[in-house]
Amino acid sequence: MSSRPDTARRTSLPPLDPGRFAPSADRPVRAKARPLARQADIQPHHHAWAQLVFSLEGTLRVSTLRPDGSGTSYLVPPAQAVWIPPGRTHSVTAVERVELRTVYLAAPQATQLPDWPEGRVMAVSPLLRELVQALALLSEQATLSAEALAREQALALLVRDELLRARPVPLGLALPGERRLRRLCEQMLAQPGRHADLEGWAAEVAASPRTLARLFREHLGTTFGQWRQQLLLAQALTLAARGRPVHLIATELGYRSPSAFGAMVKRTVGVSPGQFLASA
Structure with a gap:
Protein backbone atom coordinates (compact mmCIF):
# COMPACT_ATOMS: atom_id res chain seq x y z
CA MET A 1 0.00 0.00 0.00
CA SER A 2 1.42 3.40 -0.90
CA SER A 3 0.44 6.91 0.02
CA ARG A 4 1.55 10.42 -0.74
CA PRO A 5 4.17 11.99 1.47
CA ASP A 6 2.78 13.95 4.41
CA THR A 7 2.97 17.59 3.38
CA ALA A 8 1.92 19.04 6.73
CA ARG A 9 4.34 21.73 7.80
CA ARG A 10 6.46 20.78 10.79
CA THR A 11 6.98 23.26 13.60
CA SER A 12 9.97 23.00 15.92
CA LEU A 13 9.32 24.20 19.48
CA PRO A 14 11.56 24.59 22.54
CA PRO A 15 10.56 22.94 25.83
CA LEU A 16 7.97 25.02 27.70
CA ASP A 17 9.84 26.85 30.51
CA PRO A 18 11.29 23.63 31.99
CA GLY A 19 12.65 25.45 35.03
CA ARG A 20 9.22 26.77 35.91
CA PHE A 21 7.90 23.26 36.46
CA ALA A 22 11.09 21.71 37.85
CA PRO A 23 10.39 19.45 40.84
CA SER A 24 11.99 20.41 44.15
CA ALA A 25 12.39 19.08 47.67
CA ASP A 26 9.06 20.48 48.84
CA ARG A 27 7.25 19.92 45.52
CA PRO A 28 8.84 16.67 44.22
CA VAL A 29 6.12 15.81 41.68
CA ARG A 30 4.90 18.47 39.24
CA ALA A 31 2.69 18.32 36.15
CA LYS A 32 1.97 20.59 33.21
CA ALA A 33 -0.51 20.86 30.36
CA ARG A 34 0.43 21.93 26.84
CA PRO A 35 -1.55 21.77 23.57
CA LEU A 36 0.44 20.92 20.45
CA ALA A 37 -0.63 21.46 16.85
CA ARG A 38 -0.29 18.61 14.38
CA GLN A 39 3.33 17.95 13.35
CA ALA A 40 4.71 20.19 16.09
CA ASP A 41 8.06 18.98 17.45
CA ILE A 42 9.44 19.69 20.92
CA GLN A 43 13.18 19.87 20.35
CA PRO A 44 15.51 17.25 21.88
CA HIS A 45 16.41 18.11 25.47
CA HIS A 46 17.16 16.47 28.81
CA HIS A 47 16.85 17.25 32.51
CA ALA A 48 17.83 15.81 35.88
CA TRP A 49 14.36 14.55 36.77
CA ALA A 50 12.27 11.67 35.42
CA GLN A 51 9.27 12.32 33.20
CA LEU A 52 5.99 10.72 32.24
CA VAL A 53 4.39 12.00 29.03
CA PHE A 54 1.01 11.25 27.44
CA SER A 55 -1.87 13.01 25.71
CA LEU A 56 -5.52 13.39 26.60
CA GLU A 57 -6.35 13.30 22.90
CA GLY A 58 -4.28 12.73 19.79
CA THR A 59 -1.28 10.50 19.09
CA LEU A 60 2.27 11.31 20.20
CA ARG A 61 5.63 10.14 18.99
CA VAL A 62 8.19 10.20 21.79
CA SER A 63 11.85 9.51 20.96
CA THR A 64 14.67 8.91 23.42
CA GLY A 87 19.07 12.52 32.16
CA ARG A 88 17.84 10.85 28.96
CA THR A 89 17.69 13.12 25.91
CA HIS A 90 14.21 13.01 24.37
CA SER A 91 11.91 14.75 21.92
CA VAL A 92 8.15 14.78 21.36
CA THR A 93 6.21 15.04 18.08
CA ALA A 94 2.47 15.55 17.72
CA VAL A 95 1.36 13.11 15.02
CA GLU A 96 -1.98 14.93 15.13
CA ARG A 97 -3.27 17.73 17.33
CA VAL A 98 -2.71 16.67 20.94
CA GLU A 99 -3.42 17.78 24.48
CA LEU A 100 -0.06 17.02 26.05
CA ARG A 101 0.27 16.16 29.73
CA THR A 102 3.65 15.80 31.43
CA VAL A 103 4.57 14.67 34.93
CA TYR A 104 8.01 15.50 36.38
CA LEU A 105 9.40 13.47 39.29
CA ALA A 106 12.46 14.53 41.28
CA ALA A 107 15.18 11.88 41.51
CA PRO A 108 14.28 10.75 45.07
CA GLN A 109 10.70 10.14 43.96
CA ALA A 110 11.75 8.39 40.76
CA THR A 111 14.07 6.02 42.62
CA GLN A 112 11.11 4.80 44.66
CA LEU A 113 9.75 3.35 41.42
CA PRO A 114 11.14 0.28 39.62
CA ASP A 115 14.37 0.77 37.66
CA TRP A 116 13.34 1.55 34.07
CA PRO A 117 16.68 2.71 32.60
CA GLU A 118 15.57 2.52 28.97
CA GLY A 119 12.10 4.01 29.28
CA ARG A 120 8.88 2.11 28.73
CA VAL A 121 5.28 2.41 27.57
CA MET A 122 2.55 1.94 30.14
CA ALA A 123 -1.23 2.10 30.20
CA VAL A 124 -2.84 5.27 31.54
CA SER A 125 -5.66 4.38 33.92
CA PRO A 126 -8.68 6.71 34.19
CA LEU A 127 -7.55 7.51 37.73
CA LEU A 128 -4.01 8.43 36.66
CA ARG A 129 -5.41 10.63 33.92
CA GLU A 130 -7.55 12.58 36.38
CA LEU A 131 -4.80 12.79 38.99
CA VAL A 132 -2.45 14.39 36.47
CA GLN A 133 -5.17 16.82 35.44
CA ALA A 134 -5.64 17.96 39.04
CA LEU A 135 -1.89 18.08 39.66
CA ALA A 136 -1.30 20.25 36.58
CA LEU A 137 -3.71 22.89 37.89
CA LEU A 138 -1.67 23.19 41.09
CA SER A 139 1.68 23.07 39.31
CA GLU A 140 0.71 26.15 37.30
CA GLN A 141 1.10 28.16 40.51
CA ALA A 142 4.59 29.26 41.48
CA THR A 143 3.72 29.28 45.18
CA LEU A 144 1.04 27.41 47.09
CA SER A 145 -0.76 27.93 50.36
CA ALA A 146 -0.20 25.33 53.07
CA GLU A 147 -3.55 23.73 52.21
CA ALA A 148 -2.83 23.64 48.45
CA LEU A 149 0.66 22.24 49.07
CA ALA A 150 -0.79 19.44 51.20
CA ARG A 151 -3.22 18.63 48.40
CA GLU A 152 -0.43 18.58 45.81
CA GLN A 153 1.61 16.22 47.97
CA ALA A 154 -1.40 13.91 48.42
CA LEU A 155 -1.95 13.84 44.65
CA ALA A 156 1.75 13.08 44.15
CA LEU A 157 1.49 10.02 46.39
CA LEU A 158 -1.46 8.73 44.38
CA VAL A 159 0.33 9.38 41.08
CA ARG A 160 3.31 7.30 42.22
CA ASP A 161 0.99 4.52 43.37
CA GLU A 162 -0.74 4.46 39.98
CA LEU A 163 2.63 4.32 38.22
CA LEU A 164 3.56 1.26 40.30
CA ARG A 165 0.30 -0.40 39.27
CA ALA A 166 0.39 0.65 35.59
CA ARG A 167 0.26 -2.18 33.07
CA PRO A 168 3.30 -2.24 30.75
CA VAL A 169 2.63 -2.13 27.00
CA PRO A 170 5.21 -4.00 24.86
CA GLU A 186 12.39 7.80 10.09
CA GLN A 187 10.61 7.57 6.73
CA MET A 188 8.80 4.40 7.79
CA LEU A 189 7.68 6.08 11.02
CA ALA A 190 6.28 9.00 9.02
CA GLN A 191 4.45 6.76 6.52
CA PRO A 192 4.10 3.18 7.79
CA GLY A 193 1.99 1.94 4.87
CA ARG A 194 4.00 3.48 2.03
CA HIS A 195 5.81 0.24 1.09
CA ALA A 196 5.23 -3.33 2.24
CA ASP A 197 8.69 -4.68 1.37
CA LEU A 198 12.31 -3.71 1.68
CA GLU A 199 12.71 -3.34 -2.09
CA GLY A 200 10.25 -0.43 -2.16
CA TRP A 201 12.01 1.41 0.65
CA ALA A 202 15.49 0.69 -0.74
CA ALA A 203 14.71 2.72 -3.86
CA GLU A 204 13.95 5.75 -1.69
CA VAL A 205 17.11 5.73 0.41
CA ALA A 206 19.60 4.87 -2.36
CA ALA A 207 20.74 1.57 -0.86
CA SER A 208 20.29 -2.01 -1.98
CA PRO A 209 17.81 -4.31 -0.19
CA ARG A 210 20.71 -6.60 0.74
CA THR A 211 22.61 -3.71 2.35
CA LEU A 212 19.58 -2.57 4.31
CA ALA A 213 18.82 -6.10 5.50
CA ARG A 214 22.41 -6.35 6.76
CA LEU A 215 22.14 -2.98 8.52
CA PHE A 216 18.97 -4.09 10.32
CA ARG A 217 20.77 -7.19 11.60
CA GLU A 218 24.00 -5.39 12.56
CA HIS A 219 22.61 -2.23 14.15
CA LEU A 220 19.21 -3.29 15.49
CA GLY A 221 19.60 -7.03 15.95
CA THR A 222 16.38 -7.71 14.06
CA THR A 223 15.02 -8.10 10.54
CA PHE A 224 13.18 -5.53 8.45
CA GLY A 225 9.99 -7.60 8.75
CA GLN A 226 10.16 -7.81 12.55
CA TRP A 227 10.86 -4.09 12.92
CA ARG A 228 8.01 -3.25 10.55
CA GLN A 229 5.61 -5.47 12.48
CA GLN A 230 6.29 -3.49 15.66
CA LEU A 231 5.68 -0.27 13.75
CA LEU A 232 2.38 -1.56 12.35
CA LEU A 233 1.21 -2.64 15.81
CA ALA A 234 1.87 0.86 17.14
CA GLN A 235 0.10 2.40 14.15
CA ALA A 236 -2.86 0.05 14.62
CA LEU A 237 -3.29 1.33 18.19
CA THR A 238 -3.19 4.89 16.89
CA LEU A 239 -5.91 4.16 14.32
CA ALA A 240 -8.00 2.33 16.92
CA ALA A 241 -7.80 5.38 19.18
CA ARG A 242 -9.37 7.38 16.34
CA GLY A 243 -12.30 4.97 16.25
CA ARG A 244 -11.34 2.99 13.15
CA ALA A 278 -9.06 -2.48 23.15
CA SER A 279 -6.11 -0.92 24.99
CA ALA A 280 -6.45 2.13 22.73
Whole structure:
Protein backbone atom coordinates (compact mmCIF):
# COMPACT_ATOMS: atom_id res chain seq x y z
CA MET A 1 0.00 0.00 0.00
CA SER A 2 1.42 3.40 -0.90
CA SER A 3 0.44 6.91 0.02
CA ARG A 4 1.55 10.42 -0.74
CA PRO A 5 4.17 11.99 1.47
CA ASP A 6 2.78 13.95 4.41
CA THR A 7 2.97 17.59 3.38
CA ALA A 8 1.92 19.04 6.73
CA ARG A 9 4.34 21.73 7.80
CA ARG A 10 6.46 20.78 10.79
CA THR A 11 6.98 23.26 13.60
CA SER A 12 9.97 23.00 15.92
CA LEU A 13 9.32 24.20 19.48
CA PRO A 14 11.56 24.59 22.54
CA PRO A 15 10.56 22.94 25.83
CA LEU A 16 7.97 25.02 27.70
CA ASP A 17 9.84 26.85 30.51
CA PRO A 18 11.29 23.63 31.99
CA GLY A 19 12.65 25.45 35.03
CA ARG A 20 9.22 26.77 35.91
CA PHE A 21 7.90 23.26 36.46
CA ALA A 22 11.09 21.71 37.85
CA PRO A 23 10.39 19.45 40.84
CA SER A 24 11.99 20.41 44.15
CA ALA A 25 12.39 19.08 47.67
CA ASP A 26 9.06 20.48 48.84
CA ARG A 27 7.25 19.92 45.52
CA PRO A 28 8.84 16.67 44.22
CA VAL A 29 6.12 15.81 41.68
CA ARG A 30 4.90 18.47 39.24
CA ALA A 31 2.69 18.32 36.15
CA LYS A 32 1.97 20.59 33.21
CA ALA A 33 -0.51 20.86 30.36
CA ARG A 34 0.43 21.93 26.84
CA PRO A 35 -1.55 21.77 23.57
CA LEU A 36 0.44 20.92 20.45
CA ALA A 37 -0.63 21.46 16.85
CA ARG A 38 -0.29 18.61 14.38
CA GLN A 39 3.33 17.95 13.35
CA ALA A 40 4.71 20.19 16.09
CA ASP A 41 8.06 18.98 17.45
CA ILE A 42 9.44 19.69 20.92
CA GLN A 43 13.18 19.87 20.35
CA PRO A 44 15.51 17.25 21.88
CA HIS A 45 16.41 18.11 25.47
CA HIS A 46 17.16 16.47 28.81
CA HIS A 47 16.85 17.25 32.51
CA ALA A 48 17.83 15.81 35.88
CA TRP A 49 14.36 14.55 36.77
CA ALA A 50 12.27 11.67 35.42
CA GLN A 51 9.27 12.32 33.20
CA LEU A 52 5.99 10.72 32.24
CA VAL A 53 4.39 12.00 29.03
CA PHE A 54 1.01 11.25 27.44
CA SER A 55 -1.87 13.01 25.71
CA LEU A 56 -5.52 13.39 26.60
CA GLU A 57 -6.35 13.30 22.90
CA GLY A 58 -4.28 12.73 19.79
CA THR A 59 -1.28 10.50 19.09
CA LEU A 60 2.27 11.31 20.20
CA ARG A 61 5.63 10.14 18.99
CA VAL A 62 8.19 10.20 21.79
CA SER A 63 11.85 9.51 20.96
CA THR A 64 14.67 8.91 23.42
CA LEU A 65 18.29 9.27 22.32
CA ARG A 66 21.63 7.91 23.50
CA PRO A 67 24.96 9.73 23.05
CA ASP A 68 25.83 7.58 20.01
CA GLY A 69 22.69 8.73 18.18
CA SER A 70 20.75 5.50 18.62
CA GLY A 71 17.58 5.36 20.66
CA THR A 72 13.96 4.28 20.80
CA SER A 73 10.80 5.76 19.30
CA TYR A 74 7.37 5.25 20.86
CA LEU A 75 4.14 5.86 18.95
CA VAL A 76 1.45 6.19 21.62
CA PRO A 77 -2.31 6.84 21.54
CA PRO A 78 -4.08 8.68 24.40
CA ALA A 79 -4.51 5.56 26.55
CA GLN A 80 -0.76 5.10 26.92
CA ALA A 81 2.17 7.00 28.38
CA VAL A 82 5.95 6.94 28.00
CA TRP A 83 8.28 6.89 31.00
CA ILE A 84 11.58 8.74 30.42
CA PRO A 85 14.37 8.18 32.98
CA PRO A 86 16.39 11.09 34.41
CA GLY A 87 19.07 12.52 32.16
CA ARG A 88 17.84 10.85 28.96
CA THR A 89 17.69 13.12 25.91
CA HIS A 90 14.21 13.01 24.37
CA SER A 91 11.91 14.75 21.92
CA VAL A 92 8.15 14.78 21.36
CA THR A 93 6.21 15.04 18.08
CA ALA A 94 2.47 15.55 17.72
CA VAL A 95 1.36 13.11 15.02
CA GLU A 96 -1.98 14.93 15.13
CA ARG A 97 -3.27 17.73 17.33
CA VAL A 98 -2.71 16.67 20.94
CA GLU A 99 -3.42 17.78 24.48
CA LEU A 100 -0.06 17.02 26.05
CA ARG A 101 0.27 16.16 29.73
CA THR A 102 3.65 15.80 31.43
CA VAL A 103 4.57 14.67 34.93
CA TYR A 104 8.01 15.50 36.38
CA LEU A 105 9.40 13.47 39.29
CA ALA A 106 12.46 14.53 41.28
CA ALA A 107 15.18 11.88 41.51
CA PRO A 108 14.28 10.75 45.07
CA GLN A 109 10.70 10.14 43.96
CA ALA A 110 11.75 8.39 40.76
CA THR A 111 14.07 6.02 42.62
CA GLN A 112 11.11 4.80 44.66
CA LEU A 113 9.75 3.35 41.42
CA PRO A 114 11.14 0.28 39.62
CA ASP A 115 14.37 0.77 37.66
CA TRP A 116 13.34 1.55 34.07
CA PRO A 117 16.68 2.71 32.60
CA GLU A 118 15.57 2.52 28.97
CA GLY A 119 12.10 4.01 29.28
CA ARG A 120 8.88 2.11 28.73
CA VAL A 121 5.28 2.41 27.57
CA MET A 122 2.55 1.94 30.14
CA ALA A 123 -1.23 2.10 30.20
CA VAL A 124 -2.84 5.27 31.54
CA SER A 125 -5.66 4.38 33.92
CA PRO A 126 -8.68 6.71 34.19
CA LEU A 127 -7.55 7.51 37.73
CA LEU A 128 -4.01 8.43 36.66
CA ARG A 129 -5.41 10.63 33.92
CA GLU A 130 -7.55 12.58 36.38
CA LEU A 131 -4.80 12.79 38.99
CA VAL A 132 -2.45 14.39 36.47
CA GLN A 133 -5.17 16.82 35.44
CA ALA A 134 -5.64 17.96 39.04
CA LEU A 135 -1.89 18.08 39.66
CA ALA A 136 -1.30 20.25 36.58
CA LEU A 137 -3.71 22.89 37.89
CA LEU A 138 -1.67 23.19 41.09
CA SER A 139 1.68 23.07 39.31
CA GLU A 140 0.71 26.15 37.30
CA GLN A 141 1.10 28.16 40.51
CA ALA A 142 4.59 29.26 41.48
CA THR A 143 3.72 29.28 45.18
CA LEU A 144 1.04 27.41 47.09
CA SER A 145 -0.76 27.93 50.36
CA ALA A 146 -0.20 25.33 53.07
CA GLU A 147 -3.55 23.73 52.21
CA ALA A 148 -2.83 23.64 48.45
CA LEU A 149 0.66 22.24 49.07
CA ALA A 150 -0.79 19.44 51.20
CA ARG A 151 -3.22 18.63 48.40
CA GLU A 152 -0.43 18.58 45.81
CA GLN A 153 1.61 16.22 47.97
CA ALA A 154 -1.40 13.91 48.42
CA LEU A 155 -1.95 13.84 44.65
CA ALA A 156 1.75 13.08 44.15
CA LEU A 157 1.49 10.02 46.39
CA LEU A 158 -1.46 8.73 44.38
CA VAL A 159 0.33 9.38 41.08
CA ARG A 160 3.31 7.30 42.22
CA ASP A 161 0.99 4.52 43.37
CA GLU A 162 -0.74 4.46 39.98
CA LEU A 163 2.63 4.32 38.22
CA LEU A 164 3.56 1.26 40.30
CA ARG A 165 0.30 -0.40 39.27
CA ALA A 166 0.39 0.65 35.59
CA ARG A 167 0.26 -2.18 33.07
CA PRO A 168 3.30 -2.24 30.75
CA VAL A 169 2.63 -2.13 27.00
CA PRO A 170 5.21 -4.00 24.86
CA LEU A 171 5.79 -1.26 22.29
CA GLY A 172 8.90 0.65 21.30
CA LEU A 173 10.91 0.86 18.11
CA ALA A 174 14.69 0.80 18.30
CA LEU A 175 16.30 3.60 16.30
CA PRO A 176 19.81 3.14 14.88
CA GLY A 177 22.67 5.59 14.90
CA GLU A 178 23.80 4.50 11.42
CA ARG A 179 22.88 7.27 8.95
CA ARG A 180 21.31 5.29 6.08
CA LEU A 181 19.29 2.98 8.30
CA ARG A 182 18.18 5.89 10.50
CA ARG A 183 16.86 7.70 7.41
CA LEU A 184 14.88 4.63 6.40
CA CYS A 185 13.41 4.13 9.89
CA GLU A 186 12.39 7.80 10.09
CA GLN A 187 10.61 7.57 6.73
CA MET A 188 8.80 4.40 7.79
CA LEU A 189 7.68 6.08 11.02
CA ALA A 190 6.28 9.00 9.02
CA GLN A 191 4.45 6.76 6.52
CA PRO A 192 4.10 3.18 7.79
CA GLY A 193 1.99 1.94 4.87
CA ARG A 194 4.00 3.48 2.03
CA HIS A 195 5.81 0.24 1.09
CA ALA A 196 5.23 -3.33 2.24
CA ASP A 197 8.69 -4.68 1.37
CA LEU A 198 12.31 -3.71 1.68
CA GLU A 199 12.71 -3.34 -2.09
CA GLY A 200 10.25 -0.43 -2.16
CA TRP A 201 12.01 1.41 0.65
CA ALA A 202 15.49 0.69 -0.74
CA ALA A 203 14.71 2.72 -3.86
CA GLU A 204 13.95 5.75 -1.69
CA VAL A 205 17.11 5.73 0.41
CA ALA A 206 19.60 4.87 -2.36
CA ALA A 207 20.74 1.57 -0.86
CA SER A 208 20.29 -2.01 -1.98
CA PRO A 209 17.81 -4.31 -0.19
CA ARG A 210 20.71 -6.60 0.74
CA THR A 211 22.61 -3.71 2.35
CA LEU A 212 19.58 -2.57 4.31
CA ALA A 213 18.82 -6.10 5.50
CA ARG A 214 22.41 -6.35 6.76
CA LEU A 215 22.14 -2.98 8.52
CA PHE A 216 18.97 -4.09 10.32
CA ARG A 217 20.77 -7.19 11.60
CA GLU A 218 24.00 -5.39 12.56
CA HIS A 219 22.61 -2.23 14.15
CA LEU A 220 19.21 -3.29 15.49
CA GLY A 221 19.60 -7.03 15.95
CA THR A 222 16.38 -7.71 14.06
CA THR A 223 15.02 -8.10 10.54
CA PHE A 224 13.18 -5.53 8.45
CA GLY A 225 9.99 -7.60 8.75
CA GLN A 226 10.16 -7.81 12.55
CA TRP A 227 10.86 -4.09 12.92
CA ARG A 228 8.01 -3.25 10.55
CA GLN A 229 5.61 -5.47 12.48
CA GLN A 230 6.29 -3.49 15.66
CA LEU A 231 5.68 -0.27 13.75
CA LEU A 232 2.38 -1.56 12.35
CA LEU A 233 1.21 -2.64 15.81
CA ALA A 234 1.87 0.86 17.14
CA GLN A 235 0.10 2.40 14.15
CA ALA A 236 -2.86 0.05 14.62
CA LEU A 237 -3.29 1.33 18.19
CA THR A 238 -3.19 4.89 16.89
CA LEU A 239 -5.91 4.16 14.32
CA ALA A 240 -8.00 2.33 16.92
CA ALA A 241 -7.80 5.38 19.18
CA ARG A 242 -9.37 7.38 16.34
CA GLY A 243 -12.30 4.97 16.25
CA ARG A 244 -11.34 2.99 13.15
CA PRO A 245 -12.84 -0.53 13.01
CA VAL A 246 -10.55 -3.51 12.56
CA HIS A 247 -11.29 -4.02 8.86
CA LEU A 248 -10.36 -0.41 8.03
CA ILE A 249 -7.22 -0.60 10.14
CA ALA A 250 -6.18 -3.71 8.22
CA THR A 251 -6.75 -1.90 4.91
CA GLU A 252 -4.88 1.25 5.94
CA LEU A 253 -1.89 -0.82 7.03
CA GLY A 254 -1.74 -2.60 3.69
CA TYR A 255 -3.22 -6.01 4.59
CA ARG A 256 -5.40 -7.72 2.02
CA SER A 257 -7.92 -8.88 4.60
CA PRO A 258 -8.77 -8.42 8.29
CA SER A 259 -7.91 -12.08 8.84
CA ALA A 260 -4.35 -11.54 7.56
CA PHE A 261 -3.96 -8.58 9.90
CA GLY A 262 -5.47 -10.61 12.75
CA ALA A 263 -3.01 -13.45 12.17
CA MET A 264 -0.09 -10.99 12.42
CA VAL A 265 -1.41 -9.55 15.70
CA LYS A 266 -2.05 -13.00 17.19
CA ARG A 267 1.39 -14.24 16.12
CA THR A 268 3.20 -11.16 17.45
CA VAL A 269 1.48 -10.33 20.75
CA GLY A 270 -0.45 -13.54 21.45
CA VAL A 271 -3.96 -12.05 21.65
CA SER A 272 -6.76 -11.33 19.20
CA PRO A 273 -6.90 -7.96 17.38
CA GLY A 274 -9.97 -7.03 19.42
CA GLN A 275 -8.16 -7.64 22.71
CA PHE A 276 -5.03 -5.85 21.55
CA LEU A 277 -6.81 -2.80 20.12
CA ALA A 278 -9.06 -2.48 23.15
CA SER A 279 -6.11 -0.92 24.99
CA ALA A 280 -6.45 2.13 22.73
